[in-house]
Amino acid sequence: MGKFAEADAQIMKIAICRKCKTRNKSTVKKCRKCGAQAMRPKRRDIRAKK
Numbered sequence: 249m250g251k252f253a254e255a256d257a258q259i260m261k262i263a264i265c266r267k268c269k270t271r272n273k274s275t276v277k278k279c280r281k282c283g284a285q286a287m288r289p290k291r292r293d294i295r296a297k298k
């Protein structure tokens with residue numbers, strides 16, 4: 249768990265397109281930019297200190 253609960257909540261809502269790395273809402277099925285369906289959830293474990 250991060251230090252800021254609100255930030256964690258925001259991060260959990262983000263999905264990254266594997267194709268163009270655009271940030272999308274995790275609720276969407278397709279990338280808003282390129283339309284790719286290859287999405288991954290944004291990992292908050294890494295870069296925790298940044």
Ligand SMILES: [Zn+2]
Nearest residue numbers: 265268279282
């Ligand atoms: Zn994309």
